[in-house]
Amino acid sequence: MRRWVLIALPYAWLLALFLAPFIIVLKISLSDIALARPPYMPQLDFGAGLAGLREFFAALDFENFWFLTTDDLYWKAYLSSLQIAVVSTFLTLLVGYPIAYGMARSAQEWRPTLLMLVILPFWTSFLIRVYAWMGILSTEGLLNQFLIGLGLVSDPLTILNTNTAVYIGIVYTYLPFMILPIYAALEKMDESLLEAAEDLGCSKFSAFWLVTIPLSRNGIIAGCFLVFIPAIGEFVIPSLLGGSDTLMIGKVLWEEFFSNRDWPVASAVAVVLLLILIVPIVLFQRNEQKAREAEG
């Protein structure tokens, strides 16, 4: 196969189906809503030539972005997405670290099986894993039956359709993303370093704090980004487990598009979400690069 065909085919595919759609989103976010279908103005008219092009650019404006700042629904949704993503990333770290630690310190012959058990849920449908919690968390669900049976609570707790349920859902579905990089970092660690620390008078706890945690730092950072980045734009979890007052930007975008049919505002929401995500994505890439350089 000629070299240029090999390059051109995937390149053209990505240009047409990845880059071009973004330019369209950017363009529509600068357009006005119109009632005809498709519901936005102006349309780029190639027939009109250069004059049409000038007219087209003249009609673009930042009105939709101003609109996002005037209606407090949007900035509240961005802030609450960030807050939910930060809190649930932290919770996932708290749950995931001991599991990764236990795996890395288990007997050598057990590790492949444990690793497979962590990866297996990852191949199971995301939707089904979120759905599984609906039956557990509802008012007459299993968790409440269990708590009432034990006599811990007298009235069923309302968990489903609250932010608590969203936290549980994110921790549950993204847990493998947190465990795998931390496990990879801990497994490589030389355990004689811990013995050295203890010989030099460290307590077990301070040896863990001063040796193990810093050595698994790259794994922790990678895991946190792998949970945080997708959690911000999450749609399925807030719409199945969250309540009507759970504000997340992925859900707002979906409703703006499918219920309100306001394409320009939906596109503006998408552009702002992308701008918010660029910072953690760049930081994540830099961390990965540093980790690679430290190894190589």
Place this chain on the structure above:
Amino acid sequence: MRRFSWFNATSLTLGFAFLYLPMVILVIYSFNASKLVTVWAGFSTRWYGELIRNEEFLDAAWVTLKVAFFSSTLATILGTMAAYVLVRAGRFSGRTLFSGMIYAPLVMPEVITGLSLLLLFIGIGLDRGVLTIVLAHTTFSMCYVSVVVSSRLTSFDRSLEEAALDLGCSPFDAFRLVTLPIIAPAVISGWLLAFTLSLDDLVIASFTTGPSATTLPIKIFSAVRLGVSPEINALSTIMIGIVTVGVITASLISKRAAVAQARDEQAAARTT
């Protein structure tokens, strides 16, 4: 010999209980006779029967499998090409943009990918249905394939390819006879990954589909929006079962392949 640690044993037990209990409960309750999903009323396979008789679910399952098959196959071809370009093609103009477009879809929120593809399809006047979902799924899963394949390509000995070229192979023959057999396991796992991603996807499919094509996740989502349903429990159990069997089989096969390879290498070492 390692000392037994209560802390590690507890954290592993609790951790895996947390990962697996919700799914175990789902499977158990799919055999519940009662329509009230939280009250146990005896063992029954009633919901599986209703599921099989439900034409809408069968249609959706068929559409989903078709989409997953075509998109994962296309994604594997394009993704392998892209990986080859990234690892072997050296410098060419626009390389930075190319690798950017390979990695960006991996971190892109699905709502944005879905929205932008829909706006493209409407912009060029393409009727939405199976074709548009296949195009959308191919685009994001080819990036996953190329990441999996390129990590295998970077780690293998390039001199094997050069030897084939020196012995008179055309570049395409060298790829077909030398490179492809070596990277085959990565290509197959890339295909499986693309297939599963396509089977699972709700958000991008919802944006890019039209009234003519409903996939299984879209059907499940609209059914469970209002609450738990016993038929969906049965459907979930079937899907969990298929995945479990698939993953365990794949890991056994790859374990056997690794053992066979180790044996071959030992044999080769003895003869030289």
